[in-house]
Amino acid sequence: xxxxxxxxxxxxxxxxxxxxxxxxxxxxxxxxxxxxxxxxxxxxxxxxxxxxxxxxxxxxxxxxxxxxxxxxxxxxxxxxxxxxxxxxxxxxxxxxxxxxxxxxxxxxxxxxxxxxxxxxxxxxxxxxxxxxxxxxxxxxxxxxxxxxxxxxxxxxxxxxxxxxxxxxxxxxxxxxxxxxxxxxxxxxxxxxxxxxxxxxxxxxxxxxxxxxxxxxxxxxxxxxxxxxxxxxxxxxxxxxxxxxxxxxxxxxxxxxxxxxxxxxxxxxxxxxxxxxxxxxxxxxxxxxxxxxxxxxxxxxxxxxxxxxxxxx
Numbered sequence: 001x002x003x004x005x006x007x008x009x010x011x012x013x014x015x016x017x018x019x020x021x022x023x024x025x026x027x028x029x030x031x032x033x034x035x036x037x038x039x040x041x042x043x044x045x046x047x048x049x050x051x052x053x054x055x056x057x058x059x060x061x062x063x064x065x066x067x068x069x070x071x072x073x074x075x076x077x078x079x080x081x082x083x084x085x086x087x088x089x090x091x092x093x094x095x096x097x098x099x100x101x102x103x104x105x106x107x108x109x110x111x112x113x114x115x116x117x118x119x120x121x122x123x124x125x126x127x128x129x130x131x132x133x134x135x136x137x138x139x140x141x142x143x144x145x146x147x148x149x150x151x152x153x154x155x156x157x158x159x160x161x162x163x164x165x166x167x168x169x170x171x172x173x174x175x176x177x178x179x180x181x182x183x184x185x186x187x188x189x190x191x192x193x194x195x196x197x198x199x200x201x202x203x204x205x206x207x208x209x210x211x212x213x214x215x216x217x218x219x220x221x222x223x224x225x226x227x228x229x230x231x232x233x234x235x236x237x238x239x240x241x242x243x244x245x246x247x248x249x250x251x252x253x254x255x256x257x258x259x260x261x262x263x264x265x266x267x268x269x270x271x272x273x274x275x276x277x278x279x280x281x282x283x284x285x286x287x288x289x290x291x292x293x294x295x296x297x298x299x300x301x302x303x304x305x306x307x308x309x310x311x312x
Contacts, residue, residue: 002210004034008065008074011039012150014172018200019078021175022218029217038074040064066092069203075211077203080172081196081227086235088203095212096202097227099220101171103198103248105131105191107184108155108173109165114184115139118165125154125163129266129306133244134191135167136268151176167191171198192246192262192273195230195239199223222251225280229259232287237263237299243306247290251280259283261290263299266306272297 005026009019016039023035041064065077066089081097088094112118115138125147126132132144145163147154151172158166167186173179202218204211226249239245244266249259260275274293276286 001030002033002075002214004036005076005211005214006036006038006074008038008040008068008077010061010065011041014080014151014176015039015078017175018080022076022078022200022202025218026214030214033214038068040068066203069205072205075204075208076215079201079203081199081201082169082194084196084201084203084231086231086239091206092203093206094201095204096215096219097224098200098202098218100199100223100226102174103193104170104188105167105186105193105197106170106173106182107165107186108158108168108181109183110159112165112183115165115186118142122164123162125158125166128167128194129242129244130194130246130262130264131167131191133264133266133268133271134246134262136266137264137271138190138268140268151178155181169193169197188248192260193248195234195245195247196227197248199227201227222280225257225283226250226259229257229283229287229290232284233259233261233291233294236288236291237294238303243303245303247287249283249286255280257283257286259286259290261294263294263302265302270302272299272302 007019007023009015019037023037026033026035061083062079068074069077069092107114120141121143123143123145125145127146127148135142135144147157147163151168154166173181202215229249230247233247234245237245244264246262249257251257256277257280258275258277262271262273264271272294274290276289278286
């Protein structure tokens with residue numbers, strides 16, 4: 001068995017929480033394993049004055065961590081799955097997907113209880129085109145403002161008056177012990193989550209068999225099946241967080257997996273939706289089916305318009 005394991009992580013409070021959570025889980029399994037966490041700053045953490053959709057998406061949070069794996073400076077990287085690009089570099093793989101936390105988005109505000117109570121033209125903070133599209137579909141009278149940074153930074157910006165409310169992921173707030181900040185949860189029927197939202201994953205070198213075996217007990221097969229369907233959908237649509245794409249899969253009590261996908265215009269005037277249901281073992285086929293349904297409705301036109309930064 002390995003004697004040491006190095007985990008690379010972003011330096012944000014949430015990323016370090018996630019890395020240390022994995023460290024604690026592994027130490028519980030392997031008490032003699034010496035585990036260290038290396039915190040680094042990524043390009044996505046450094047550029048905070050530009051929307052992610054303009055600078056390459058959430059892959060900017062991942063590249064520096066992957067470089068540490070490829071150069072053997074670290075053995076594993078812990079990520080929020082929704083940050084992961086559809087394609088990984090040669091030599092790396094997602095070895096483990098943990099059981100999913102709450103996948104919903106939430107409403108945060110110092111003065112308002114939910115989205116409906118916001119006054120017209122109220123500035124609401126988000127850097128996500130997926131959220132923007134669905135928010136405008138719900139409230140076209142709102143004024144969306146690009147708010148980026150770590151969770152604490154965004155909340156500080158809101159409390160400082162930069163916006164009246166924020167839309168954030170429930171999972172991150174819960175992991176940081178900030179659940180008391182949540183004023184209301186946005187139903188999945190209104191705000192379909194990002195692909196992979198709420199789930200953590202562990203990336204490692206493809207050839208590192210020993211590390212992959214260490215990680216096996218943390219892997220959650222039902223979550224992995226759902227994520228595979230979502231990521232297949234995203235890959236076919238050419239998606240990343242720079243596109244207004246949503247995808248969420250769930251396995252019901254009967255054991256069937258249902259995937260719902262969405263592609264929306266940034267102004268919220270067009271929301272294309274599709275879903276499919278099949279056995280979890282067919283997760284890749286389900287992803288393909290939902291993607292094809294969305295493309296048949298004209299999703300490619302929306303995607304092309306976003307890439308060209310033109311109105312749809």
